[in-house]
Structures are given as C-alpha cells and as structure tokens.
Amino acid sequence: METQAFQRIYTKIEQLTKATCTVRATGVGNEELALVHGRLGQVVKIMEDEVTLQIFSGTEGIPTNAEVAFFGKPPTLQVGEALAGRFFNAYGQPIDGGPEVEGEEREIGGPSVNPVRRRQPSELITTGIAGIDLNNTLVTGQKIPFFADPDQPFNQVMAMVALRGQADKIILGGMGLTNDDYLFFKQVFENAGALHRIISFVNTTENPPVERLLVPDMALTAAEYFAVDKQEKVLVLLTDMTLYADALSIVSNRMDQIPSKDSMPGSLYSDLARLYEKAVQFDHGGSITIIAVTTLSGGDITHAIPDNTGYITEGQLFLRRDTEIGKVIVDPFRSLSRLKQLVIGKKTRPDHPQVMNAAVRLYADAANARTKLENGFDLTDYDERTLEFAREYSGRLLAIDVNIDTEEMLNVGWELFSKHFSKEEVAIRKDFVDKYWVE
C-alpha cells in the first residue's frame, strides 16, 4: 500500500510501546487505518489530538519522527467473484503471485445481522465421520470449534470436514499457521480439485502475531459477500483461534488494560462472540458456517480461551487418542453439537436420537468399568460386556478415519447393541426396538 496524495501526514510521535504508537494528529476517525513508517496500524484510542495506533507488525525501529499517513477509512477488503481460488495475507493482499482483486471495497468487521432476519438452521452437513454425524450432527449456519491438544490432527480433520461438507465456498482463515500446515491445506484442496472454491487469508508463524487480528474479519467479510450477495453456502475455517486470542492479549496488555482471567482482556467474550456470531443461515439459502480450532494447553478447558469459546459457540468437538484402539476419536462425552436436535430424527432416521444417547450411555458404563478395573475390583458380566462394546463402538464409529453414511452408522449401532446387550439394558423406546433390534 502506497502513500497517496490526499492522505494527511503527521510526524510527531509522542509515545512508543511494543505494539502501539501515539501521534499528535487531528481529524482522525476511530478505527481508521494508517501507515506508520511503512507499516500498517489502526487507531484504537483518541484523546484530544493524541491518537494511539496499534501497529500490526510491531514497532521495532520506528523513530519518533516517522511519517504517519492516515487513510481516512478502517481496514477494507475488495470483494468479488475474483476472490475465489486466491490466497491472501492478513491485509487482504495477494500472496499467490496473482493480481490484486478488483471489486467493491467493503469495511471489514461490519455490523451484525438483525436477529429477526436470520432463519433457524436446519440443513444437515454430512461428513461421514460418525463421531460428528451420529453424535454431534452439524448444520449450516452453525459455529463450532475443535478443542484439541496441539499434537492432534485437527487441521487434517478440519480439511476433511470442509471437503466433504458440500459448501459452495470454503474460506480458510489461518492464524499463526506453520508454513507446513499452510502448504498442507493448499495441497489437500488442490488434490481434491477444490482450489477454485477456496479463498485463504493466512498469517503464518513467520508473520508478526498482531497481524492475526485482521484474519478472521477478512475471512468473514469475504464470507458475507458470498453468503449475502451471492446466496451461497459458505464454510469458514478458523485455525487457530487460541493464537488469535493470544494476539488480543498482547495488544490489550500494551494498552495497560486490566487483565481478567489468564491475562486475557476483560472483553474476550465480546471479542470472540463478534466473530463467531457471523455464522448465520438466511432465508434465501445463503449461509455462513464456522468451524474453528481452539488448541488447549494440557487439555485444560477451564482456561479463559476455551471457556469463553464454549460459552459462545454451538458446541465443541473434542479430539482424543483412544489408547484402547490406538486411534484418534471424537470424544462422545465432552463433544456437543447444540444444533443437532434441529435435524436428528427429523432429517435423519427417527431412531437417531435414541440410538445416539443409548450408545453414549453404554460407553459411559464402560468407562466406569475401566475405572473399577484400574482400582483392582472384579468386573461383573455386564461390565465385561460394556468393555467389549466400547472397543467396537470406538473402532467402528468414533474413530475419525471412519467414513460411512448416517443410515449405516445407525445400523452399526443396533448391531452392537444387539450383540452385547439385552433390550432392557439398552432401554430404547419400544417401537424402535421392535423395528431395528437384530435378533
């Protein structure tokens, strides 16, 4: 971005911190973008003629007599069909060697949809993964993160879900992505022949962390263009939101805000909700679905980042390595899709809710039996059977490498119930048992 003639230029920098600088200037609008010593910054505070900017790439080497040129507008993205198939950095500039996108210029981080203009989500997204389709069914217009430890294959699962999910556009917002992961996504999408419906905004670990703050808004502005203007089904992938939140805390700490839990800003909930709530279903069929990744440290979901996320999103998907079968599974206990009841048993077979619940209940009994075993107690016959059931349930349904349709998942469920348990032990409504029990 070059300095243009109409811009107002100031040179009196009064204060510098690691992430912000304060300059004396007038006529500046809140949240306006500026170029400071060749780096992009955004206005975060104005007191009389003292304007504080957050400098996305950090302030190292900025002198007090640096040139500050204000743009007269907040960060924007040029939107248009031409976005499809392209890769951009956090500022929306191409990084794939292609030309700048010509199109309508839109402010990023725009207003919210009026809640009465939304429609209740009801369109199933199938992924073939039973841990999702059977137990935690997703729908368009939903927002849901993977909660995963950093060593789990969340990006792989996310790419798989994205490709199977039949979206018109897939928008990847990468924050603090390693270069390897960035290339992984590129390659998977390319191999699937899907590049023409992918749009990526990427900040890698090689880029300054504060830049990440722009990525979700860029991705969601592009998503709103396709979902609202083009009435398309858009799937937005945001990885890793924990690194996004870390960047928020860097800026707020530099601005001397009082931190709340885990040194996160007191506004973390609102900051995250503003993004996640962009997920929406419209009457005309256009929708934005958000699948995100929140990495955990040591599996701790009480940390402020996963905790606030869980309060905002419509469920969460937990990945866990099941040592019994040596595979990664979608954990049925802590995972939840809050919108599943809008579709299960309605858009899927009527026995779906009951099969789902019964299986999870029996799996929980198996977990109790395992605890008993570990504490050195004898197992009852029922305990033994739950353990056998759990092993098969885990391998044939929960493992993320399973790829079958929902009908088959339900059939496998009934097969396992019938094999290991009596009808009373399964305790499903009688009319379903009569119909599906495998004698």
Next chain:
Amino acid sequence: MSTSPNISATGKVTGIIANLVIVRFEGAVSQNEVCFIQHEDTALMAEVIKVQKGLAYVQAFESTRGLKIGADVTFRGHMLEATLGPGILSRNYDGLMHDLDTMTGVFLKRGEYTDALDSERKWDFNPVAKEGDTVIAGDWLGEVRENAVLHRIMAPFQMNGKYTLKSLAKAGAYRVNDTIAVLTDSDGRDVDVTMVQKWPIKQAIRAYQEKPRPFRLLETGVRTMDTLNPIVEGGTGFIPGPFGSGKTVMQHAISRQAEADVVVVAACGERANEVVELFTEFPELDDPWTGRKLMERTVIIANTSNMPVAAREASVYTAMTISEYYRSMGLKVLMLADSTSRWAQALREMSNRLEELPGPDAFPMDLSAIISNFYARAGIVYLNNGKTGSITFIGTVSPAGGNLKEPVTESTRKAARCFYALSQQRADSKRYPAIDPIDSYSKYLEYPELQQALNEQIAPDWVDRVNELKNILIRGKEAAEQINILGDDGVSIDYHMTYWRSEICDAVILQQDAFDDVDARTPIKRQKYMLYKVLDICNTGFSFESYEEVNPYFKRIINQLRQMNYSEFESDKFQEFEAGLEEIISERKAG
C-alpha cells in the same frame, strides 16, 4: 424514538476509547442521562456513566467506528426509558426497546431507532374508573384487550400524591397516543393521560401497597423444579452452570410451560440462533394454559452477544421494567434472563475502561449490590386495589471455568432464593436436566405458608414425601461412594439396593427429556402420580440372592417407568407399561 428532542445541554467529543466517549459539555447533565452523538448523518445513542472535571463520560450503545474529535453531542434531559403501553406483547425488541421487526435491512444499522409501539393501531378501550374518582399512580383507569390479557391503562407511575379524575374517554377505539383521561392534581393543574407512559428502566416501579412473602407454587412442568425444589409465584431463582450443561434448554422449557400470563425473555449477550429458535417456534407452539399461541404472551428482548455491549446491560433493565408494568395490571409475569453473567461482564468492560479500582476478577466493586437490587425488583405484590400481581424471575449464570466460587455466582447466591446448580458431571453422562439434586435448593420449601399451600393443592402429605425423595437421593449417593471405595462385592446387597433406589428416582423423576413431546412437560397431577409410584417401589422389599442380580433387575424397572414417562398420561399405552411394571415388581417382592 425521535419525538421532538428536548435538549438540556450540548457538548463536543474530546476522547474516544472503544465505546467510551468523553464529552466536554455546556449546561447541566445528569448521571445516566441519555445523549446523542452526531456522527456524519447519524445520531448515536449513549448514556452518561460518569462526570469528572467538567467532562462527561458516556457509553455509546453503538460502534464508534469513524467517530472524530469535535463531534456534536446533545443531552436529552431524561434517563434511559422504556415505552409502556398496549402492543408490547408478541414483540421482539433490542436491549433499548427498539422494535427489531420494523428495522430495515438484513444488518443492524447504527442509529436506526424504531418505535416500541405501533402508533397507528387502534385499541378498543373500556373505561373502568369514574369521573370524580380520586386516583394515585398505578390506579386502573380503563382497559384494552391485548391478546389473552386485559391490559389495564393506568394512571402514570410518575405521579406523586392524589389526583382527581376530571374526564375519562368513553368506550371506543383509540390510538395509544390519544388522550384517554385528564387528571387534576391538588393544585388544580390538569394532566393529560394517554395509553403510553415512559419509565426510567433503572428505577423500580413502586405502584403497589406491599410485597408479601411468596406463598403459591408456580408450576413449570419441570419435575426437578416443581417436585424437588419449587419456584413460587413472585419468587427468584438462578441457574448457574458451565457451558453445555443445559441452562438455556431449561429456561426455554420454563418459558414454554410455566403457568404465567406474560413471559418476558431477556436474551442477554448469548447466541443469536437461540433467540431465532424462540422467534421461529413460539408463534407455532401452544400455551398449555390457554391454548393460544405462545408468542401471544411473550415479549423477547434480544441483545445477543454480537450486539452492542453497552445495550446488554440495559436489556435486563428494559425487560424488568416491562415485567413491572404488566405486574401492575394484576398479572402473573415470568421473567427470564440468559445470561446475567454477560450483563456483569458488560459492567466489567466499562468499569475497566473507566479505570475504576477493580474488585475480584476485575468486576466492579459494587457488583453484589447491583445484582441484589435487580433481584429485589421481582416479587408478588398487593396492588392498590388489593389484587395481586407477580414477577417471578429466573436468571442463568455462566461461571468462568465452571467454577461456582466466582463473583457473579456468589453475588447471585445472596440475592436469589432458588438455586438450580447444573453439574458438568451429570451433563456429561447425559442426565438431563443436569440439575444437581443434592446441591440445589429452594428456600421457599421451608416457608410454612408454601408448605401448607402445597399440601392443600397437591396432597396432604406432599412436603413429607418430597423430603423422603430427597433422603433417598442422598443415601443413594453415599451408597455409591461406599461401593466405589469397597467394590461391588465389598458391601452388602443393601448398599446396592439403596443405590438403585436412588437411581430409580434419578431416572424417572429427575431426568426429563426436554425434546420429547410428552416427557418435556409434566403437569403437577402427573408429577404426584409418578412420585408416589416411585416412592412405593422404593419402600418395597425385594429379595436377591447376589448383588449381581440387583443391577439388571432395577434396570428393567427403570426401563418400564421411563416408557411410562414417554407415554400420554393414563393412556392405554401408559397403563400397559404400568401393568408390565407391576409384573416385574411381583417377581421379587419380598414377603
């Protein structure tokens, strides 16, 4: 609400930090006064939250993007107000009581403030007072029919002292802003009264004689509440729980099923899709008490988490003011707020921006007092005419990290009389509603006047039987702990039976599927039937040879009882399952 602006002072913007705007002003401004900040061609609504060294600190109810130093500000001489009159029911408002449905466009537009009431619609008015009557604030002058309720047109709550009713409109059709009465004060001054009045939302409406202790059950159809820990008409309760434990599902169930004339739902800083669920379903679902559509008795105040933070705080007060307005008409109002923690967080965000000295977890120091004052606005009241009206208030709390020892939960515990603790463990094992039966309580169950009312309404020994149920649950928990420590065969069969008795109570009384058409709502008559049935089984002696027989046997009993729960009460199917149950019981009945 752009009625001719009454400008009390003017000023100019001198500072902007997110939605906190600092204004140098001329004239007098007051704390909590409403002002408008002129940004290009839109006026952004804001509220004074502090005045210091000649500067007013105002919180904008909108994004301040693009706002510049020097922008003009006008102060309006009044605080944040609710607009009260016929036509509130069935509406969807934002936190400041702007009608969401009449806004234009897909996206919310900054500065688009729609009217709360339809000023064109005509209402059939019937006078109920007589010219010459002496009236005080809140007295009923007339009435219009609004959906299923009689909407009383009242003497303005702002009035002080006694007035004489000089003239009153005859029966006929009037618009809300038409004058329907003229009142004369003691100095002979006349006041015109329309069907609309305004009231500052942060002040309680006190147009009643007294507030007795609550004494009547408010039936919700949720068994863990009605049977175990009942809420009462005019009572207060709160539902704390980690995310995903079932707070919202529970509140929605209560809002659909509770025995109330008017339900005010404040969706405070939570998910938009959850409000959409209400918008979508309530116009279709029936009110089980009147057979009319649920939406007819409902008002939704939506400030979802992506709507302006400052308006989030206002949203709960707007909802409470609307509730007080309908209570003054002698109605049973139920108000629900999901989640009060978001409101507290909005206070925290602003307090931090004001650089106030923070209290625990960076919440404002006076958080506890703010919460107590709010809960104190609920209650059952005797109106001036001797009739009762009530506001039952239930709020959810979203404790950070699920830890109940945090400021919002602790402050709310001091204010609310019913505590419905949602447990992560129960939610994880899909025991819904995940209310912990042992930690939760209803203080009202200790009120002799309520005990008496319950025994009269349900059964003479009802309260004793409820306590019996509680004991079974506690003993079952103790037995489970013993079995865990000593192993299945390390305890006597009695322990297993004690444990399984509590499992029956849990599975059949406590657990309730909010998504099953039949199970979702259990009328009190059915709750009584099932409680007595379950207690009978718990009081039956069974004989077992070994502990291994206990688990499968009780599972069969539970299965049968659950099938009853899923069947229409007293239907053929219900009776069939009951007969099956009796057979199973007779298999092992001792003696």
